[in-house]
Amino acid sequence: MRSTRKDFRTEFYEHYHKEAEEYDKEFMKRHDEDLNTTLIFVRLQGDAVDTR
C-alpha cells in the first residue's frame, strides 16, 4: 500500500519541524553569544560614564 501525497507532506513536515528546532537553537545561541560579547565590550568602555 503506497502512501498518498498528503502522507508524504505530513511526514516531511514532522521531520522538518524537528530539524528546524535544533538548527534554530544553535543559530540563536551563536548570535546571542556574539552580541553579548559586543555588549560587554561596550560596557567596559562605557563604565566611566557611570563613575562620572
Place this chain on the structure above:
Amino acid sequence: MTSAFIIQVHPQLQPDPNEETAALLRVLIHKIDNTTFGGDVPALPQWTGPPRTTVQVQCILYASLTASLLSAFLAMLGKQWLNRYSSVDMRGSAIERSQNRQRKLDGIIAWYFNYVLESLPLMLQGALLLLGCALSQYLWEIDTTIASVVLGVTSFGALFYLFIVVAGAASDSCPYQTPGANVIRRFSGLVRSAYALFVERSGIYSISGEYWDDVAGNTMGEIIFMTLLYPFVLPVVLVIDIFRLGRAAFRSLVAFARRAISWLFSTSPIPNQAFDDQATKLDLHCILWMLQTSLDKTINLSTLDFLREILPLSGLDSSTTSAVVVNCFNSFTSCFVISDGFTTMVTRGSEQLAGISAMCFLRAFSYLSSIESGSTIIKDVRQRYRRGFPSLIDPQDLPCPIVMGAIHSLLARPWERPHIDWRHYNPSTDELVPLSCALVQAAQFEYLRGGDDPWVPNWLVGFALRFLSQDQLPPTSVVIDCLTMIATALGCNVSDIGVVPDERRVCTSITTVSWLIPHQCAG
C-alpha cells in the same frame, strides 16, 4: 574609558579660571610693590581659543565614543531581531509553523542578516582604534616617550589585525577569521574578473606589452625609435581608454535606469499567482533547506519522497531550481560506488534512496534546462557526472534502470548513450506521471540544443510512442506530455512548454494530432 579620558581633556577647551586668578594676583602684587617681578610688567592673558591639538583629540575621542554607543544600540536591536525570529507563531499546525519559519529564514538570507550581525563588532573595533589614535596624539603633546609606548601598542594591534584579515582572506582554513576577510574574499573574484577585462580591452596594457616585447627582440635603432614614440602614444591611448571606460559606465547606467523605470511603471507588478503555486513554492523552499541541512538518510528519503510527489515545479526561480538540482545530484551520487572505474554499484542500504533521488534529480534537471538552458549549473553537473560515472553503464543492473538510463542519456556524451528499451517497461502511475513530466522538458531541451539541425533523440520519441500505443491509455497528463513530445520532435513551436497552462498544452496536442493525420494519410 573613552568618556573618562574625554573628561580629562575637556577643561582645555575652556579658558582656565585658575590661571586668570593667578594673573590677576600677579597684577595686584605688581601694583603694591613693583619691584617683585623685576622689570616685568604682568599683563592679563588673552584667551585665544583652545589649542589646535586639543580640538583634534577631542574630535577623535567623541567619534570613538559615539561609535561605541551606536554599536551598543545596534547590538540591542540585534537581540530584539533575534528574539523576534525565534518566536515562531505558536498557532497553527506543524506545517503552518514550519512554513512560517521557512519564510523568516528566507528573509534572513535575502537581507544578509548574518553579515550585518557579524559586522557589528567592526564598529567597536573602529572605536578602539580611534581611541588609540587620540590617546597617542594627546600624549605626544605632553611627553613623547609615554606617547611612543601607546603608539607602539596601537600600531602593533592595527598591524596584527591587518595581518589577520589578509591571512583569513588568503586561506579558508585559517582559524583567525574576521568579517573583513569575508568581504575581501567576495570581492577578490570581482577584482580578478575586472583585471581580466582590463587585460582584454585596455589599449595601455597592449601598448606597454608590445613595447617590452620590442625591447626584448629588436635592434638598437628600433628600440630608440620606439622609446621616443612611446611618450606620445601613451597619452593618446590613455585618453581612448578613459573614453571607453566612461562609455561603458554610461551605458550600464542607462541600462540600470531603464530597468528601474520599467520596474516602476510595470503594469502588473504582482504576478497573479494562485494560492496553490505559492504554497508549492514554500514547500520547495522547505525541501531545499532540508536537503542542504540534513545528513540523515531516512530524513533525506522522506524529503525526496515528498519532492517527487510535488507535481508542477513551475513558478520556481532558476536560482532555487539550481540549488535543488545540485542537492539532488549530491544525494544521488552519494548512493553509488564506482569500483575499478567501470562497474557502477549501489551502496548497500541505499537502493530506495538511489531510485527516488534519481527521479528527483531527473525532474529538477529537466525543469532547470527548460527554464534556463544556458545555466552554468547544467554544465557543471554534466561535467561532474562525466567525471564520476563510467562512460558505459548498463542500467539493467541498477535498481531504477529506466530513470538511470534517461539520466545517462541526458548527461553522458552523445556516443555513450545506452539503448533504452521501453517495451518491457510497465511503471506504476506514481512513477509514470513525474517521469513523463520530466521527459517532455528534456525533449524540449535536447531539441533546442541541436542548433541548426534540431532533433529529439529517438529514446524520447520511443517513450511517447510506447505509451500512446497502449491499449489502455495512461492518465491524461501523460497523454498530453507524449503528444507534446511528438510535437516538439516534429518541429512545432512549443517553446514555452514549462509555463503554459493546461489548456494551451491541450491545444498543442490537438495541433500535433491535426498535423499528423494528413501526413499519415499521405504516407
